[in-house]
Amino acid sequence: MDKVGVINYGLGNLGSIVNMYRYLGVEVELINSADEIMYYRKVILPGVGHFAAGMQQIKSRGVDGVLKEFVKESSNKLLGICLGMQLLFDSSEEGQVDGLGLLRGHCLKFTPCNKLPVPHMGWNCVYPNTSDQLFKMPFKQPRFYFAHSYYVSNVAKDATCVRANYGLDFPASVIRENIMGVQFHPEKSHKFGLALLKNFVSF
C-alpha cells in the first residue's frame, strides 16, 4: 500500500483525514510545501470554504503548477475532497477565478426549491457503477456526509460521474483516469468513508 500525502494549504479538515488513515493503518503525511508533492504517488487535496479563497491559497503556494505535473504520470493518483473536488474543475459561480482545470466542468449553487434548504447538509445515498473501484465496498447502499452549497455541473464526457440527488441529480464523485473527486466528506462518513479512503490507497 502506498503512503498518502494530504496537501496542507490552509483550508480543510486535515486532522480527520489523517485520523481515518491512521485507524486504517495506512501511512499518511501532511504535505506542507508544493515541492514535496512529487514524493508521493497518492495525494489528497482537501478543502472547505470559498472557491476563490481556495485557489488563492493554492496559487500562492505554487501547488497548482506541481499538481498539473503530478497528474501527468498515470501511476500517480489525485483525490479532491469537497472544495478540493470543485477546485479540480474549470471554474465556479462562487468567485470570479479559474480553478485548476484538471477536469472540465463548472460549479453552480443549489437554489432552495421544493422546500429543500441550502446547503445540502447530511447523509445522502450515492449510486456508483460496479466498475467504480473507488466505491467498491460490502454495503448495500453506500451513503456519505455532504455539506455544500455548490455542485459540479456540465462535466465533460471523458469523465465518469457517480450520481447523488438533492432536488436534482448531481455528481457525488467524478473520475477521469488518475484524477478523482468526491463532493462528500469520506473522513466523516463512518464505515463508508473508511472503505473509500482505503480503496484510494489500494489502487
Added chain:
Amino acid sequence: MVRFRVIPCLLLDGTQLVKSIRFNKHRYIGDPVNTIRIYNESEADELILLDINRSREMTEPNYDLIEKLVSECFMPLCYGGGVRSLDVAKKLFSIGVEKVAVNHLSFSAPGEIEKIVKLSGGQSVVLSVDITKNIFGKYRIYSHVDRKTKSFEILDFLKRYEDIGVGEILLNNVERDGKMLGYDLELLNLIRSEINVPLIALGGAGSVQDLKAVNKLSVSAAGASSIFIYQNHNRSVLISYLDEFEINEIHEDA
C-alpha cells in the same frame, strides 16, 4: 434525497459531561471520551458538543480535550462554547471540528460571525439560538450568558443570519430542555416554513416518536440529549444511540 439526522447533543462542564433541565440542575453524566466512543461505534449521524461555561467565563475552548474527542469521531462534530472570534474558529477547524456553533457572538459581535462564514464557508457555521417563553407566554430569544431574554423578533433575527450565510440554525428550546415531553412542533413548523437553511431542533425529545414527528415536519435534524443518556424516566444513566428498529421507525413514511 438527504436523510433526516438524529444528533446526540452533549454538554461539557469543565472536563465532564452534564445534563440539564431547562438549562439548570446540571447533573454529572460521565466522561466525554467514553461517551463519544459509544456514539461513534453506534454510527451516530453527527454530534453536537456544547461547553456551557466558556462564554460566560470568557475563556478559550479546551482545545486539547476537543482534539482528543474529535479524534474519536468518524462523523461530523459541531462544537459550541466560547467561539468568540475568527481566530478561535480557525483553531477549532484546524483540530478537526467540522462546524462551530455561535450563540453569544450573535448578540455581542455579529460581524465576527460574518468573518467566520467568509473564511470557512457557511456550511461550517451553525447559529445556535436559545428560545424560551416570556411571562406573557410568547417565545423570545434567550441569552444564557446575560441570563435574560432579548426583544428581537425571532424570525427577523434568524433571517438576518440566513442572509449573512450561516449554514444551519440550531434552535434550542429552553422550556422543553430535559423534560422529555416532546418538541414544540408548532414552533418548529412555523420556523421551518420561513427559513431556507437546514434547521436542527433541540429540546424536548422523550421518545422515538418525538424524533419521527420532527422528521415529518421536514425539519432537517433533531438534536437530543436525555433520550441518549437516560435509560428510562427514572433517569438512570446509560449512554446509547438508536438501534436499527428505531432508525427504521424514524425514517419510514416520512
